[in-house]
Amino acid sequence: MKLLKKFLLLLLIVVAIIFYFNYPKLNILAGYSAKNTASSVFVANRTLEFTDSTDNNFSPINLTSDKINSEEKSATGSVYGLLTRKAVYRDGLGCVLVSDDFDPSKSSLVPNRSQPDIGTPYPYGNAPQKDTLFANINYNTLNTAVSSMFSDVNKTRAVLVIYKDQIIAEKYDTGFTKDSKILGWSMTKSITGTLFGIMQCQGKLNVFDKAPISEWQNDARKNITIHNLLQMNSGLEWDEDYNTISDVSKMLFLEKDMTKSQIDKPLVGKPNQTWNYSSGTTNLLSGILRQQFDSHQEYLDFWYKALIDKIGMNSMVLEADMSGNYVGSSYAWATPRDWAKFGLLYLHNGNWDGKHLFDKDWVDYATTPTPTSDGWYGAQIWLNAGSRYPDVPKNMLSFNGYQGQNVFVLPEQDMVIVRMGLTKNADINVFLKTVISAIKH
Structure with missing residues (x-):
């Protein structure tokens, strides 16, 4: 009996160690699955079954199991029950991964939208196009x-x-x-x-113009322009690898404010001389756009x-x-x-x-x-x-x-x-x- 207890204790310790070292990976896997499932179902109007069989069926995402709550418009992703993440749908804003302190009763500003033009033929409206056969097309x-x-x-x-x-x-x-x-x-x-x-x-x-980032004003990053950011040529450090725990995967599936992920990165090159593809840079640009408006509503509408x-x-x-x-x-x-x-x-x-x-x-x-x-x-x-x-x-x-x-x-x-x-x-x-x-x- 004592031997069995020691074995179970040892097994528990091993499981705890494995969980500890794999927690970040499990967190991202569950986050990807929950977010992708929620958006597929509530934004794209697909079924959970279709999503699991087509969008979430590749390794290692297929290790997760997903559930839908249609009443609250949310989805959860879980990796063997060890870790569960949740994403919720917000009308006008799509789906977002949420943390434990998320308050679903708190309303969010949403963008104002215009009505579709259903009278003008495609592409300048959404009515059926006036079909044309071209003699020069095989x-x-x-x-x-x-x-x-x-x-x-x-x-x-x-x-x-x-x-x-x-x-x-x-x-x-x-x-x-x-x-x-x-x-x-x-x-x-x-x-x-x-x-x-x-x-x-x-x-x-x-x-x-220089990028309006206050955190950069006392070091060499102050010379980075919006132009450098648009061209992905700022010289800032960034790891864009979707197959590992990288800067981009942590930003998309762990961060509450994705406009800040690139801000804290150091220079590893020189502006205008070091092209490096970075999703963090584009989300920083989204944050810079937000600074151009007097209100959050104006930013959402623009x-x-x-x-x-x-x-x-x-x-x-x-x-x-x-x-x-x-x-x-x-x-x-x-x-x-x-x-x-x-x-x-x-x-x-x-x-x-x-x-x-x-x-x-x-x-x-x-x-x-x-x-x-x-x-x-x-x-x-x-x-x-x-x-x-x-x-x-x-x-x-x-x-x-x-x-x-x-x-x-x-x-x-x-x-x-x-x-x-x-x-x-x-x-x-x-x-x-x-x-x-x-x-x-």
Whole structure:
């Protein structure tokens, strides 16, 4: 009996040690699962079963178990019952991971939204488009290229091809339609960056000014400009690794205020000489945007009033952290058709059906390659100047997100291509090359 007690005590100690050293990892796993489940169910209107079988079925997230509380609109994620995290839905703000001191009875400010235009044909409204057949398009080649993305390897959820403002190809995976909201992940960064372009063109800020961060004013970081932040070229330390306990995973799944995660990081390089992709930088930019307004309500409204609703991306939901900041690095949900509208805005140099949001000077600025990025990156926008896709025009720009979310803008072809996926395995270069080849000029 004494031997059994000693064994059980030893086992308990071993379990406690394992739990202690793995607690941060379990915390992030449960947090990812709870947040992703809540958003999938309450923002994108999917079922728990569908979410678990498609979005949360990869290692190590599939170690978690998820539950939904429909009455309070919340989700919990648990890792073997050892640790449980909770995410809640807030109308107008999407879903957020909450801490034990979260008060569900406390109301939050929410953005004011405009009503969708259901009378104007797509893309400038949300009514059915006026279909046009183009004599210079090889539709067999086009449709073959689109269909190729929906293999077991490529795992694509939606593809949309727009040519001369007309949808010429559109395909969805089982369980998805033109009305399905899909998370853009880091495509959200391009939304955040564009808001700086709008404010720049309105004369409300200058991106070449020093970043207004009080914590940096007594050291070398005081020389970092908003421009450096937009280009991910501040020289600040940041670890963007989604497969480990890194700066980005701790920010997204542990922090209450995600705008502060980058602030405390030291310089490990020099501004304008050290490109380093950082979601913390984009959320810092979201915080800088918030400083430009006299009230929190104005900040919440601006993203929709100045950009999202103005171009009819009415399906989009920007999710906010517990401190009320939009998670500008990662959390925007919208239909593929609405993501395509964002691409069209850049294709048309900031002009939206006669409405001027920003000018070509901003497009030129945002698509100027960042020093030391090998021609891959501009101001919160990905570029092909470095021939990342060798068979695609070098002036292509794109908004890219985790697991294969893409909006490709091809000025020479007058084309926008959207691909929403669950993997980066797809050969995007061949796909784009084939779609382009279907258009005879």
